[in-house]
Amino acid sequence: MPSQAFAPPAFADVLAAAARIAPHAHATPVLRMRSLDALAGCALHFKAEHLQRGGAFKFRGACNAVWSLDPEQAAPGVVTHSSGNHGAALALAAATRGIACHVVVPENAVAAKLAAITAYGATLHRCEANLAAREAACAAVGQRTGATLVHPYADARVIAGQGTAALELLNAGIGLDALVVPVGGGGLGAGTAIAIAGVSPSTRLFLAEPAGAADTAASLARGARVTDIVPETVCDGLRATLGAPNFDILRAAGAEAITVDDAGTLAAMRLLWQRGKQLVEPSSATALAAVLQQRERFAGLRVGIVISGGNVDPHALYEAGALHGARA
Amino acid sequence: MPSQAFAPPAFADVLAAAARIAPHAHATPVLRMRSLDALAGCALHFKAEHLQRGGAFKFRGACNAVWSLDPEQAAPGVVTHSSGNHGAALALAAATRGIACHVVVPENAVAAKLAAITAYGATLHRCEANLAAREAACAAVGQRTGATLVHPYADARVIAGQGTAALELLNAGIGLDALVVPVGGGGLGAGTAIAIAGVSPSTRLFLAEPAGAADTAASLARGARVTDIVPETVCDGLRATLGAPNFDILRAAGAEAITVDDAGTLAAMRLLWQRGKQLVEPSSATALAAVLQQRERFAGLRVGIVISGGNVDPHALYEAGALHGARA
Numbered sequence: 001m002p003s004q005a006f007a008p009p010a011f012a013d014v015l016a017a018a019a020r021i022a023p024h025a026h027a028t029p030v031l032r033m034r035s036l037d038a039l040a041g042c043a044l045h046f047k048a049e050h051l052q053r054g055g056a057f058k059f060r061g062a063c064n065a066v067w068s069l070d071p072e073q074a075a076p077g078v079v080t081h082s083s084g085n086h087g088a089a090l091a092l093a094a095a096t097r098g099i100a101c102h103v104v105v106p107e108n109a110v111a112a113k114l115a116a117i118t119a120y121g122a123t124l125h126r127c128e129a130n131l132a133a134r135e136a137a138c139a140a141v142g143q144r145t146g147a148t149l150v151h152p153y154a155d156a157r158v159i160a161g162q163g164t165a166a167l168e169l170l171n172a173g174i175g176l177d178a179l180v181v182p183v184g185g186g187g188l189g190a191g192t193a194i195a196i197a198g199v200s201p202s203t204r205l206f207l208a209e210p211a212g213a214a215d216t217a218a219s220l221a222r223g224a225r226v227t228d229i230v231p232e233t234v235c236d237g238l239r240a241t242l243g244a245p246n247f248d249i250l251r252a253a254g255a256e257a258i259t260v261d262d263a264g265t266l267a268a269m270r271l272l273w274q275r276g277k278q279l280v281e282p283s284s285a286t287a288l289a290a291v292l293q294q295r296e297r298f299a300g301l302r303v304g305i306v307i308s309g310g311n312v313d314p315h316a317l318y319e320a321g322a323l324h325g326a327r328a
Numbered sequence: 329m330p331s332q333a334f335a336p337p338a339f340a341d342v343l344a345a346a347a348r349i350a351p352h353a354h355a356t357p358v359l360r361m362r363s364l365d366a367l368a369g370c371a372l373h374f375k376a377e378h379l380q381r382g383g384a385f386k387f388r389g390a391c392n393a394v395w396s397l398d399p400e401q402a403a404p405g406v407v408t409h410s411s412g413n414h415g416a417a418l419a420l421a422a423a424t425r426g427i428a429c430h431v432v433v434p435e436n437a438v439a440a441k442l443a444a445i446t447a448y449g450a451t452l453h454r455c456e457a458n459l460a461a462r463e464a465a466c467a468a469v470g471q472r473t474g475a476t477l478v479h480p481y482a483d484a485r486v487i488a489g490q491g492t493a494a495l496e497l498l499n500a501g502i503g504l505d506a507l508v509v510p511v512g513g514g515g516l517g518a519g520t521a522i523a524i525a526g527v528s529p530s531t532r533l534f535l536a537e538p539a540g541a542a543d544t545a546a547s548l549a550r551g552a553r554v555t556d557i558v559p560e561t562v563c564d565g566l567r568a569t570l571g572a573p574n575f576d577i578l579r580a581a582g583a584e585a586i587t588v589d590d591a592g593t594l595a596a597m598r599l600l601w602q603r604g605k606q607l608v609e610p611s612s613a614t615a616l617a618a619v620l621q622q623r624e625r626f627a628g629l630r631v632g633i634v635i636s637g638g639n640v641d642p643h644a645l646y647e648a649g650a651l652h653g654a655r656a
Contacts, residue, residue: 029357034381050605053362277378277607277638310605318646 006156006245011198013160014167014191017064021161024063024096028052028165030172031307033276040291042298045176047169050280050310054120056237057165057308058089058152061187064161065150066093074099076146081127081134083109084237085309086152091122102147104137106130112313153185154243163191169304170199177301180287182308183207183216183257184238186246192306193253203304205255208286210235210262216242217257220250234262237283237309258290265289272307281312334484334573339526341488342495342519345392349489352391352424354380356493358500359635361604368619370626373504375497378608378638382448384565385493385636386417386480389515392489393478394421402427404474409455409462411437412565413637414480419450430475432465434458440641481513482571491519497632498527505629508615510636511535511544511585512566514574520634521581531632533583536614538563538590544570545585548578562590565611565637586618593617600635609640 031046049057066078077100080090087103094101101122105114106129114124127137142149150158165188166179179196183189189207196203209216213231225247231239242250260268262282269285272278287305291298359374377385394406405428408418415431422429429450433442434457442452455465470477478486493516494507507524511517517535524531537544541559553575559567570578588596590610597613600606615633619626 026360029359031357031379032354051359055605273607277383279601279605279607 006154008245008249009156009160009163009191009194011194013156014163014195014198017060017157017160018164018167020067021060021063021164024053024067024093025060025164026052027168030169031276031278035275036271036288039271040298041295042291042301042303044288044291045169045172045174045302045304046276047165047304047306048278049165050278050284050307054085054089054092055309055311056085056089057162057188057306058085059092060164061155061158061161061191062086062089062093062150063096064164065155065157066090066097066099068157069148073148076148077101078150079104079138079141079145079147080150080152081105081138082152083113085311087122088113088116088120090150091117091120095121100145100147102141102145104134104141106134116311153187153240154245156245158187159191159194159246159249161191162188163195165306166192166195166304167199169306170195170203174302174304176200176203176304178204178206178298179304179306180206180208180290181306182235182238182283182286183209183242184213184283185240186216186242186250188306188308189255190246190249193249193255197253205253206290207250207255207257208290209257209259210238210265210286211259212262213239214257214259216250217259219247220255220257223251235265235283235286237281238286258294260286260289260293264293268292278307279310279312280307281309284308284310334482336573336577337484337488337491337522339522341484342491342523342526345388345485345488346492346495348395349388349391349492352381352395352421353388353492355496356380358497359604359606363603364599364616367599368626369623370619370629370631372616372619373497373500373502373630373632374604375493375632375634376606377493378606378612378635382413382417382420383637383639384413384417385490385516385634386413387420388492389483389486389489389519390414390417390421390478391424392492393483393485394418394425394427396485397476401476404476405429406478407432407466407469407473407475408478408480409433409466410480411441413639415450416441416444416448418478419445419448423449428473428475430469430473432462432469434462444639481515481568482573484573486515487518487522487574487577489519490516491523493634494520494523494632495527497634498523498531502630502632504528504531504632506532506534506626507632507634508534508536508618509634510563510566510611510614511537511570512541512611513568514544514570514578516634516636517583518574518577521577521583525581533581534618535578535583535585536618537585537587538566538593538614539587540590541567542585542587544578545587547575548583548585551579563593563611563614565609566614586622588614588617588621592621596620606635607638607640608635609637612636612638
């Protein structure tokens with residue numbers, strides 16, 4: 001399996017990514033929600049990545065990775081391990097280039113998510129539900145097929161691609177004082193940090209993280225990656241452990257983590273549903289939850305929020321009791 | 329109660345309305361949903377009026393009416409009868425001008441909708457649940473307070489205001505072949521017809537109407553208003569009977585009604601939720617349902633759709649079984 005040594009992406013890589021994905025990705029709208037401004041006491045600008053192709057910002061990074069490959073590299077396709085938005089995003093990105101995509105998925109993966117991946121034409125490969133098994137299966141598929149690994153977040157091409165969401169938002173002429181993004185593996189966070197450095201260094205970066213998966217907060221506090229946290233959160237998109245290069249970029253950028261509990265996240269999600277009319281997934285609501293939790297800190301500021309994705313199943317959330325209190 | 333003889337609005341009135349409401353109303357975004365294009369076989373451009381203030385296009389007409397009043401007229405406030413989006417819209421519009429708003433509501437009105445109206449500062453007046461009682465109560469409030477009646481749809485100022493949604497959409501440079509809007513009382517439909525005549529006369533106007541409240545289809549077919557239909561539909565925003573001036577405008581414009589059953593509407597609503605990530609109310613989905621029902625007719629066209637509102641209670645819809653089949 002071809003691999004590449006990790007060289008941290010620079011701002012030029014984010015600009016190159018923006019040009020590379022432009023023919024394929026949506027320039028998503030920035031939404032304003034007046035009643036949420038009143039609640040939060042600041043001016044919120046929502047970058048609507050749940051309206052991105054594939055329903056999440058993940059398509060940006062996946063698309064940049066796929067279209068970064070030279071023709072010989074690209075021919076055998078790409079491979080990754082993911083049962084969530086990255087798997088679907090890579091499958092869709094590969095489809096835009098007409099190359100194969102292999103996705104290694106754990107045996108316990110949710111059927112609906114796998115259906116989304118196969119709907120975009122990718123091939124599934126089952127493995128046991130642990131990281132070692134996933135990585136081994138991924139390597140085996142890569143060796144057998146020659147497919148290039150596209151890691152969900154610890155990949156320079158992916159990070160540069162994710163940074164294009166913040167690039168668009170920062171270039172919208174708002175003059176943001178702060179930018180808040182959800183953090184799981186840190187692909188979005190790291191890309192956002194690089195975009196901020198290139199466009200608007202005075203904008204402060206905050207990482208919204210579920211209290212039940214707060215390895216980023218712990219890592220930044222300790223000054224070294226904490227990798228032994230077992231995630232437990234309703235935010236299925238934020239259970240990954242912060243990647244090593246992602247940590248380095250975020251620490252160097254002075255990013256600050258804000259942890260939010262699931263109750264706060266679900267309350268924020270209901271606000272986005274009811275007031276904003278946007279059907280976002282729980283992970284997406286962590287950023288709004290963080291702002292509402294620390295009102296004094298954001299008071300009067302112009303705040304950007306990246307809504308990360310909208311791949312939610314209202315039926316499942318209802319069954320899980322997550323919508324209690326959701327009456328209008 | 330001051331009233332005014334009905335003079336049908338002209339295109340100049342729509343332009344004047346646009347200027348009048350600009351400081352208060354949102355210029356809502358036009359959303360594209362690639363996967364729905366694929367399903368429908370045409371290019372759909374959604375005017376997102378569920379993101380309008382108050383959660384529906386109704387704010388445009390109410391705002392135009394409120395700001396059309398001269399200071400003496402305005403001072404005693406406005407009055408209307410409505411238990412739905414128009415009541416809330418008029419309350420909000422009155423608040424933007426700092427004048428009183430009286431809303432006559434039937435005894436059986438839904439508590440949540442009344443809460444929205446009072447949250448904007450309006451005064452509620454209860455009456456029996458029939459049209460005669462509503463109109464009598466409205467007249468009584470008007471006589472006692474001097475408030476000006478703002479009818480939900482059979483009002484030239486309201487019609488001109490509703491037309492501004494289509495005005496923005498038609499001026500977006502898309503070159504629409506067809507425009508599809510939901511129809512109840514016909515305020516949106518009539519305003520849209522006037523905007524089309526002024527901006528893009530070759531664009532065809534279609535009215536999406538619930539099969540269980542299809543008085544507009546019957547009226548256009550017969551060439552005279554049909555007023556004896558008892559509505560039965562999940563689309564709570566489309567149960568009103570087509571207004572007399574609205575009928576005249578729509579008939580003269582050659583608008584065509586397409587009736588859709590509630591099952592088709594709810595299926596379209598689920599598509600807007602799941603694919604579009606937009607939490608719209610059932611009434612809003614009739615237009616998409618109409619396009620999906622008549623695929624051949626719209627094949628390959630550039631089609632505009634006005635998403636009328638987003639004031640929906642997912643919990644209530646779930647309880648009513650409307651979300652069955654909503655699994656991703």
